[in-house]
Amino acid sequence: MKHKLFLPLAAFCILLAACAPQAAPSQPSAVEASIVTEAPTPSAPLTSGEPVPLTVMTHDSFSISEAALAAFEQANNVKVTFVKSGDAGSTLNKAILSKDAPLADVLYGVDNAFLARALDAGIFEPYESPALVNAPAEFRLDPENRATPVDYDDVCINYDRAFFAKNELAVPQTLDDLIRPEYNGMLVVENPATSSPGLAFLLATIAHFGEPGYLDFWRSLRANGLVVVNDWNAAYYTNFSASSGRGPQPMVVSYATSPAAEVIYSDAALEQSPTASIVGPDTCFRQIEFVGILAGTRQRAAAERFVDFMLSLQFQEDLPLQMFVLPVDPMAILPDSFHQFNEYPDQPATLAPDVIAANRERWIQEWTDAVLR
Amino acid sequence: MSRLADTKDVNQKAEGSGFSLLKRQRSRTSASRLLPSAFLLLPAVLFLAVFFLLPLTRILAFSLDASALTAANFRRAFSVLRFTFYQATLSTLLTFLLGLPSAVLFARFDFRGKSLLRALTAIPFMLPTVVVAAGFNALLGPRGLFPFILHLSSFLFPPPSFQFSGTLTAILVAHVFYNTTIVIRIFGNALTNLDPRLEQAARTLGADGLRVWTRVLLPVLRVPLLAAGLLVFLFDFSSFGVVLLLGGPQFSTLEVEIYIQSMQFLNLPMAALLSIIQLLCTLAFSILYTRIVTRSIVPTAPRPSVARRPKTLREKIFVSAFCLLLSAFFIFPIISLPLRSLTRLEADLGQRGEVRYGFTGDYYRELFVNRSGSVFYIPPIEAARNSLGYAAATVALSLALGLPAASALVRPNRAAKLLDSFLLLPLGASAVTLGLGYIITFNKQLPITNYQSLIASPLIIPLAHTVIALPFVIRTLQPALASVPERLRQAAATLGASPLRVWQAVDWPILSRAVLAAATFAFTVSLGEFGAASLLARPDFPTLPVAIARFLSQPGGLNYGQAMAMSTLLMSVTLLGILLIEKARLPGAGEF
Numbered sequence: 001m002k003h004k005l006f007l008p009l010a011a012f013c014i015l016l017a018a019c020a021p022q023a024a025p026s027q028p029s030a031v032e033a034s035i036v037t038e039a040p041t042p043s044a045p046l047t048s049g050e051p052v053p054l055t056v057m058t059h060d061s062f063s064i065s066e067a068a069l070a071a072f073e074q075a076n077n078v079k080v081t082f083v084k085s086g087d088a089g090s091t092l093n094k095a096i097l098s099k100d101a102p103l104a105d106v107l108y109g110v111d112n113a114f115l116a117r118a119l120d121a122g123i124f125e126p127y128e129s130p131a132l133v134n135a136p137a138e139f140r141l142d143p144e145n146r147a148t149p150v151d152y153d154d155v156c157i158n159y160d161r162a163f164f165a166k167n168e169l170a171v172p173q174t175l176d177d178l179i180r181p182e183y184n185g186m187l188v189v190e191n192p193a194t195s196s197p198g199l200a201f202l203l204a205t206i207a208h209f210g211e212p213g214y215l216d217f218w219r220s221l222r223a224n225g226l227v228v229v230n231d232w233n234a235a236y237y238t239n240f241s242a243s244s245g246r247g248p249q250p251m252v253v254s255y256a257t258s259p260a261a262e263v264i265y266s267d268a269a270l271e272q273s274p275t276a277s278i279v280g281p282d283t284c285f286r287q288i289e290f291v292g293i294l295a296g297t298r299q300r301a302a303a304e305r306f307v308d309f310m311l312s313l314q315f316q317e318d319l320p321l322q323m324f325v326l327p328v329d330p331m332a333i334l335p336d337s338f339h340q341f342n343e344y345p346d347q348p349a350t351l352a353p354d355v356i357a358a359n360r361e362r363w364i365q366e367w368t369d370a371v372l373r
Numbered sequence: 374m375s376r377l378a379d380t381k382d383v384n385q386k387a388e389g390s391g392f393s394l395l396k397r398q399r400s401r402t403s404a405s406r407l408l409p410s411a412f413l414l415l416p417a418v419l420f421l422a423v424f425f426l427l428p429l430t431r432i433l434a435f436s437l438d439a440s441a442l443t444a445a446n447f448r449r450a451f452s453v454l455r456f457t458f459y460q461a462t463l464s465t466l467l468t469f470l471l472g473l474p475s476a477v478l479f480a481r482f483d484f485r486g487k488s489l490l491r492a493l494t495a496i497p498f499m500l501p502t503v504v505v506a507a508g509f510n511a512l513l514g515p516r517g518l519f520p521f522i523l524h525l526s527s528f529l530f531p532p533p534s535f536q537f538s539g540t541l542t543a544i545l546v547a548h549v550f551y552n553t554t555i556v557i558r559i560f561g562n563a564l565t566n567l568d569p570r571l572e573q574a575a576r577t578l579g580a581d582g583l584r585v586w587t588r589v590l591l592p593v594l595r596v597p598l599l600a601a602g603l604l605v606f607l608f609d610f611s612s613f614g615v616v617l618l619l620g621g622p623q624f625s626t627l628e629v630e631i632y633i634q635s636m637q638f639l640n641l642p643m644a645a646l647l648s649i650i651q652l653l654c655t656l657a658f659s660i661l662y663t664r665i666v667t668r669s670i671v672p673t674a675p676r677p678s679v680a681r682r683p684k685t686l687r688e689k690i691f692v693s694a695f696c697l698l699l700s701a702f703f704i705f706p707i708i709s710l711p712l713r714s715l716t717r718l719e720a721d722l723g724q725r726g727e728v729r730y731g732f733t734g735d736y737y738r739e740l741f742v743n744r745s746g747s748v749f750y751i752p753p754i755e756a757a758r759n760s761l762g763y764a765a766a767t768v769a770l771s772l773a774l775g776l777p778a779a780s781a782l783v784r785p786n787r788a789a790k791l792l793d794s795f796l797l798l799p800l801g802a803s804a805v806t807l808g809l810g811y812i813i814t815f816n817k818q819l820p821i822t823n824y825q826s827l828i829a830s831p832l833i834i835p836l837a838h839t840v841i842a843l844p845f846v847i848r849t850l851q852p853a854l855a856s857v858p859e860r861l862r863q864a865a866a867t868l869g870a871s872p873l874r875v876w877q878a879v880d881w882p883i884l885s886r887a888v889l890a891a892a893t894f895a896f897t898v899s900l901g902e903f904g905a906a907s908l909l910a911r912p913d914f915p916t917l918p919v920a921i922a923r924f925l926s927q928p929g930g931l932n933y934g935q936a937m938a939m940s941t942l943l944m945s946v947t948l949l950g951i952l953l954i955e956k957a958r959l960p961g962a963g964e965f
Contacts (some may be wrong), residue, residue: 055829061926067745077898087736090636097435097809098816105826117639191622193633228622229539233925236537237933238510244933245510258928266583267717275928277492321745325926361638372622 045077046301052076053149057083057104058292059091063322064315074185076301088196089114095294105297106306108150112141112288112350113199116357119146124292127304131311135328139288141353151309153255154348155200156277156284156353157187160242162251172251173280175208178221185225186247187321188239191358191372193364194230196287201253202367203356204285207349215370222371242274247319256284257324260341264321279345286348289325403416408787410781411829418792423800425840428810429652433645435813444693449630450647454654455627460541460616461609464548468605469745471549471702473555478695479557480564482688483680490696492951493703497892499901499947501918502614504710504940505547506538507925509619511937513537539621547615548680550706552605558890559604559849564590565680566856566883576673595665597852603637603662604848607655607801617912627651632805641954650805655801659794707944713935717930740942751920751938757946760900764950766835767842767899768892774839775846775891777913782847783854801845805883811837831914842895854880868920892954918942 008269055305062084075078083104085091092114095107099121110118118124118282124146125361132140134147137151157172164171172178178187190198207212218226227249229235236254237246259273269270277284293303309315316327320335477493477902497505517576537543557893567590574590591598623635627647635644683692743750782793798808815827827833859879865875901918917939926935 060922063745063747063749066743066748067746069748070749081829086636093636093639094640094809094812098812101816101826103812103816103826133794193637194617194622227539230617230622234506234538234618236928237925238506243928244930245507247510254928261928262930265927265931267934268932317758362641364736368622 005184009250012118020305030174034054037181045075046057046305047077051079052302053081054078054299054306055081055083055104056106056108056306057085057091057095058107059109060084061087061323062085064107065171065318069312070126070312072306076302076305076309080306090355092118093236095123099123099295102296104294105299105303106291107294108291108310109190110147110290110292111196112286112290112353113196113356113360115141115290115353117149118290118292119353120357122155123295124197125295125300127298127307129304129307129345131308132268134311134331136330142290143289146341147292148307149152149288150291150317151316151323151327152286152288153257153325154180154277154279154284154286154345155204155220155253156256156279156345157201157238157251158242158254158258158275158277159252159273161272161276163241163250166172172278173283175217175280175283176206178251179217179224183224183251186228186249187221187225187251188227188229188235189234191228191230192367195232195235197232197255197373198254199261199364200285200287202363203351204282204349206363207285208282212366215366218367218370226371228371242267247333251278255324257320257326257338257342259343260337261324262336263341275344277345281345281347282349284348286329286350288328391456397863406417410784412782413506414792417774417796417847419450420774421796421799421840424836425802425807428814429802429807430810431647431814432806432810436645437649438642441646446567446643446646447570450627450650453625453627453630453647454650454732456624457610457628458654459650460544460548460624461606463613464545464552464612465602465606467545467609467611468549468552469556469602469810471603471698472553472605473693474561474695475553475699476557476561476564478692479680480561481680482692483682484692484696488952488955490699490703492955493707494557494699495897496707496944496947500552500707500940500944501921502547502618502903503774504921504936504943506614507620507704507713507940508706508710509543509938510545511713512706514853528783538619538792539623541620541624543619544615544624545683546923547619548612550611550702552608555608555894556601558893559599559601559852560594562849562886562890563594563852563856564709564884565784566853567594593913596855599665600661600848600852603658603797604800604845607658607797610654610658611651611801611803613804615644626804628803630802633773635805635809644806645715648803651801651803652798655798656794658801659797662797663793710937710944711941714934714941717934733934734937736931739931739935740938749915751915751923751924753920753942756915756917756920756939757942759914760918760943761839761946761950762914763834764896764899767838768895768958769837769844770835771842771895772888772892775843776888777848779847779850780854782851797844799840804841807840808928834914834916838899839895842898845894845898846891849891850884850887853884857883889954893951896950896954897947900943900950917946 035168047069062082069080072078076105085094085103088111091107092110094103096118102123107118107123117144126144127148128145129148132145135149139152141149157178159171160348163169169182172180172183177183189201192199192202202214203218208214208215217268227239229239232254235252236243236258237245237247239245239249240254241247243252244267254275254277256279256359259275259277262275263270263273265292291307293300293307297303311329313329313332316332319325319332320325320338326338387483475494479487500508571589571593572585573587600917611628612626613632616624616626616629617632628649631644631647631651632639634647683689714736715732715734717731717735740753778796782789782796811828811833815833817826826855861879862875865879866872921936921939921943924932924939
């Protein structure tokens, strides 16, 4: 009876799988010669008739102001559609899975922790935007210009200012301070296996302590009452004491730009942010976000215009208040609140994308064994 | 177990004897009453083949290779499977502990506020996990409502805090919170439809309450009981958001592990291995279920509801105690969201501990303001309209596919029996894997719409919702359809009624309750957007859960408050929807 049940079902499955068109072999990488293209004058629209449709794939946190988008669309006669595809990791993996029939023309939101995977998978066509000259060298991580840096942010520990003031407790200044007994049970971090800031903070500790020293540090943190949750949402809104969730921990792994967001999106007018960042050496990890033109696009010209636009002053100055990140162009003027309420690390930790790609899975596994098991 | 063996034995004997001839003949007559069962099943089967089996087989064929088949991987998979099984079993048992008495409460008794309380129990089913976590936190967290009340009443200082999230208790409580409604609706409906003469006869013969239940009602009702049990179990078994958000990193179910392996590590072979294990388990459960429930018919009677006001003291105590319990368990976490959406917590800087609570309408006002001028600003009315549009499409589509399929499955032939187990698969299959399957299957250029591909078009959302809703719909309808007494049909036919008229006068009055329950499930499945849909690429029509997630992705008290306000809106929309569906007096449906 069992065989009677399984065989037809199995046959059905096989039949369906057979009907499905086989995935085409991966495309040969884009011709190098296409790098050098005459940059058209930015003001000239691409066509005079129907707007050119352009699809941009992004992660869920992406945002842009109506004014900036309208300016781009009008100047270039392009109609942009955004496809939001989950968190940064999910978005990239969806782009990699669908690279034979791309879901979009442009992909924005690959960060340096995932950059090597994107480049290895060959999902991007090279394009050297003329506007890239404004970006400092530290952000230009792909010499072939398949991925173009757009913005950055530092993953830092945010602390509850009122809590430390009220308890007359000194704010920790370094990673080593965090394992001191007076901070027992005060820090909540995100699981690096499920969260991008969680991974970034793990990378900061690896950059600082090296291997296998970082595991000793994490074991000490664990012994000191470390709390781990799976994503930023839960860490910030359920566990962090200075957020509206009013949780139990006065320190959380978040971003250097979060304090300004707390003021801008506060309940009542605030003169000071309820939170601040710990910006000591190596306590923060610099996340850089990239945009790239997806290989196989049929709208190459419009896609190039969009990459140029993301590096333009208009978009670079639109970024901070839309996504709470910092522009790569140092000429872009930041909103006052970003100077007033945020602190930025002088020495953020970094690791090369290929080093991250080669070791990420092993590091996360070792971390999981040391901290969770 | 012995009963299982007995039934099988009887069936086998029947196959070989002249009885089987008789049986086959009967099933042929009833199946040909309306349409051949193959035609009734065809739409649902085709739909699931295209929107479930095809993407799933494609992604599995794409991902699977021998590299995943290592001893270490199997060890890891086994330990995850063990915990998945353990928490699902515990959760299901606890859900029944609360669900069964509640089902009796709603089926047997009338009391004030009954329909509202019933609708309330269905609300958690569609709440996004983020919101449920926020709800429990707003209730039990260190600055929550519960410690606050304790603080006021006892002047305890500092207010006590409860570590809720990050524990197994949180997973179990959330599962019970989510799934009790399944037991109430499926088992409760069957109980309502049950022919009361059965119980009356047993009582006349001297059976006491316990005996009536153990010897008469539970055996007779074992189909809906198992149907509800299977749905709850599969739901817990494939649980994702609850384990990820409320359970925390210490706990990993198959689905969570699949998510980590595929979305974070892009280790598709391992993800495929885990998906196949999960799929095989689901298939095994459904086959077991189909075997047990074959040919078990609940005697029902289309008559006005037997629910009445509690009379004896014992009944009164039972009704009040359970009303209180259900209210406490469901209303408190739910009500804490609207309360929080109207409350401002002012922690004056530097004066921690003196949190001032104040009422405010700001969060609602702000919903209508696009402060940052973002392209992705979601007007609340539009989000509600999109959510309702998708939900209506899901209800219509899943009923249109599910109703014929369920009636074909009432007296299934061999092929239909095979399909029966297959129909439940979407519920237990990995949503993450299915979502990825959609990406590689429906990303081709579409000739008919303006959208680049089906995956980028809004059509994909109700289609994906229907894949998840359809098993609920079929499992809700099938026991009810099976319970329609053949004698009544025959009597009606003998009296000269046409097949359509028979259906109208006999089937429909019994079915209508189940159809409403099925519609409610499809509606809430769609509004809550769980499963594959939440993992698809997002097209242009944002829904309420999308809006909530957007607010919670940035720091700031205003964002948090607006997320609570939007959640309140989602709850109100669902509550209204459920009440409307329940109040809709379908023609000929009689009294509820």
